[in-house]
Amino acid sequence: MAARTLFDKIWDSHVVERLEDGTAILYIDRHLVHEVTSPQAFEGLRISGRRLRRPDATIAVVDHNVPTSDRTLPIEEPESRNQIETLERNVREFGVPYFPLLSERQGIVHVVGPEQGISLPGMTIVCGDSHTSTHGAMGALAFGIGTSEVEHVMATQTLLQKPAMNMKVVVEGTLGAGVTAKDVMLAIIGTIGTAGGTGYVIEFAGSTIRGLDMAGRMTICNMSIEAGARAGLVAPDETTFDYVRGRPFAPQGEAFEQAVAYWKTLAADAGAHYDKIVELRAEDIPPVLTWGTSPETVIPVSGTVPDPSAESDEAKRAQMQRMLDYMGLEAGQKIAGVPVDVVFIGSCTNSRIEDLRSAAGIVAGRHVAPGVRAMVVPGSGIVKAQAEHEGLDRVFLDAGFEWREAGCSMCLGMNPDRLTPGQRCASTSNRNFEGRQGPGGRTHLLSPAMAAAAAVTGHLTDVRELI
Amino acid sequence: MDKFTVLTAIAAPLPEANIDTDKIIPARFLKTTKRSGLGVHAFDGMRYNPDGSEKPDFVLNREPYRKAGILITHDNLGCGSSREHAPWALLDFGIRCVIAPSFADIFFNNCFKNGILPIRLPREICDALMDDARLGANGRLTVDLERQVVVRPDGEEIAFEIDPLRKHLLLEGLDDIGQTLQHEGAISTFEAARGQAQPWQTRIVID
Numbered sequence A: 001m002a003a004r005t006l007f008d009k010i011w012d013s014h015v016v017e018r019l020e021d022g023t024a025i026l027y028i029d030r031h032l033v034h035e036v037t038s039p040q041a042f043e044g045l046r047i048s049g050r051r052l053r054r055p056d057a058t059i060a061v062v063d064h065n066v067p068t069s070d071r072t073l074p075i076e077e078p079e080s081r082n083q084i085e086t087l088e089r090n091v092r093e094f095g096v097p098y099f100p101l102l103s104e105r106q107g108i109v110h111v112v113g114p115e116q117g118i119s120l121p122g123m124t125i126v127c128g129d130s131h132t133s134t135h136g137a138m139g140a141l142a143f144g145i146g147t148s149e150v151e152h153v154m155a156t157q158t159l160l161q162k163p164a165m166n167m168k169v170v171v172e173g174t175l176g177a178g179v180t181a182k183d184v185m186l187a188i189i190g191t192i193g194t195a196g197g198t199g200y201v202i203e204f205a206g207s208t209i210r211g212l213d214m215a216g217r218m219t220i221c222n223m224s225i226e227a228g229a230r231a232g233l234v235a236p237d238e239t240t241f242d243y244v245r246g247r248p249f250a251p252q253g254e255a256f257e258q259a260v261a262y263w264k265t266l267a268a269d270a271g272a273h274y275d276k277i278v279e280l281r282a283e284d285i286p287p288v289l290t291w292g293t294s295p296e297t298v299i300p301v302s303g304t305v306p307d308p309s310a311e312s313d314e315a316k317r318a319q320m321q322r323m324l325d326y327m328g329l330e331a332g333q334k335i336a337g338v339p340v341d342v343v344f345i346g347s348c349t350n351s352r353i354e355d356l357r358s359a360a361g362i363v364a365g366r367h368v369a370p371g372v373r374a375m376v377v378p379g380s381g382i383v384k385a386q387a388e389h390e391g392l393d394r395v396f397l398d399a400g401f402e403w404r405e406a407g408c409s410m411c412l413g414m415n416p417d418r419l420t421p422g423q424r425c426a427s428t429s430n431r432n433f434e435g436r437q438g439p440g441g442r443t444h445l446l447s448p449a450m451a452a453a454a455a456v457t458g459h460l461t462d463v464r465e466l467i
Numbered sequence B: 001m002d003k004f005t006v007l008t009a010i011a012a013p014l015p016e017a018n019i020d021t022d023k024i025i026p027a028r029f030l031k032t033t034k035r036s037g038l039g040v041h042a043f044d045g046m047r048y049n050p051d052g053s054e055k056p057d058f059v060l061n062r063e064p065y066r067k068a069g070i071l072i073t074h075d076n077l078g079c080g081s082s083r084e085h086a087p088w089a090l091l092d093f094g095i096r097c098v099i100a101p102s103f104a105d106i107f108f109n110n111c112f113k114n115g116i117l118p119i120r121l122p123r124e125i126c127d128a129l130m131d132d133a134r135l136g137a138n139g140r141l142t143v144d145l146e147r148q149v150v151v152r153p154d155g156e157e158i159a160f161e162i163d164p165l166r167k168h169l170l171l172e173g174l175d176d177i178g179q180t181l182q183h184e185g186a187i188s189t190f191e192a193a194r195g196q197a198q199p200w201q202t203r204i205v206i207d
């Protein structure tokens, strides 16, 4: 057989049948369900009298809409409450395993899956949410789907899919102090652009990626979608196996050893073909952040806001000017020193225990700058408990941060955590679109350490000055 | 999904290009938990004043177009976000067929997934069909999917193209799911073999 990539191997092992036009019926191992994109799919099953084919391959959580304040109080926004209650009715009716709001295991679906050992190497994993790419860090083929496809998976445990092309992004070398996986991924998106990955599944490789812990790999794969890719992948290795070992829904004992033996065969064969290869040097990546309203508007924190007049393409020039106006920035302005109103540490990109430790390392012994609202929203109840066990909650609370319950929160502002018009936010999330964190809100994407630095200084800051 | 065989219906002319999914169904209606019931919000911004009253000039607010089953527009219908709420809103309003010179890709696919037939016809023909549609109840169009023709009120037939698989699915009222379930045997075989070869594939059970 011809040399195959990691993606090729996972794909091939899940093809149930190839249809005439090249479409494959692809078997799905794990279906993650949340409250926003599932109600119409459950309704569809009910209307057509179909059953949920594999409840034991499905897991439901509430995350997008949930309040991150006191959970014992009723949910105030009626539409959010309705979506949550609807999910609870549906999981009961269809027998779906579910982590309810008050469970410690509740959290952002893309944090919960790996944490519980539900997302495993070699699997196909889908969810009605574009950041499903996160689970690719396990060495799984994981991607977001629309509501009709959610229903399709529920009814058939398969999807109709055409294969993607293979891209490899190789990062070699040692990261400098204060430079994290988030900086690496933002640098990659800044390099290839938000459409650079369109039509591809990206495999991240190279010594820098190998050197990342699982949280860092998840941050990278999470934002594959911001580069336009269908999914992101990292080949499973000892770091992966150590992470999976002992997780609640992972295979245990002898079965685990068998699984590892199989997972080791998944890495790309020597000579496997990639349709596109991009290479970066870790040493060339400083701490970075975004200045505009697209994730590709990445600049070093030591840099200046770009000047639209230097852009020759008229449409791009107009777009840059519109971004500057929206963001309240001026061409040529140094980005460091721009004051922030809000700091958000959270989201499926950066809300794992490693992210919180990294931020706490900067915050310890310091205080949130006057006038800044700073919040930490752990990715799951388990992350929150672990952080409290390590005393990180005290570090944040003593410094003047809010310490909240797990959920998507200000990442998309579907719950009450929203920016008000004109507010500037240093955010560890993944999208800086206009109005994403609240109408008129201005988002700068950056790492947890950089977010912490902004919180304690009150402005966008080079974190290296604080370490 | 209801079968789509022959549809004879009032057609509503909406001579605009780039009608995006936000126009078809604005984002604030996405917090719903139903596919049904979105019809009253279809084209919300074009159809209602800020105080909620109807804009009398908008075609779907006029008789007989309140009962339109076909919608005819200009280029690039359904551009913008991928929300499936757009075809849901049209369907709930009663639209089973949309005719335009061109469509946005995802919207085009989403129509088929929801039992709506999107037909691409050249701009001049769309304009001619709009003229028919302006005759109101006297200008009903017939769409015969089996024969792949749109029949004008004067009996003239206009042929259209459609992917054979998609035609089959619409004629039979099969959605993608129905289609895939015809391969149920293969799926079960695959599932069983996989369970055997990979005994570590765990099941999610919460007590």
Ligand code: SF4
Pocket: A063, A064, A108, A109, A110, A129, A131, A347, A348, A349, A407, A408, A411, A412, A429, A430
């Ligand atoms: S944290 Fe943000 S990006 Fe992640 S799943 Fe929630 S809303 Fe989506």
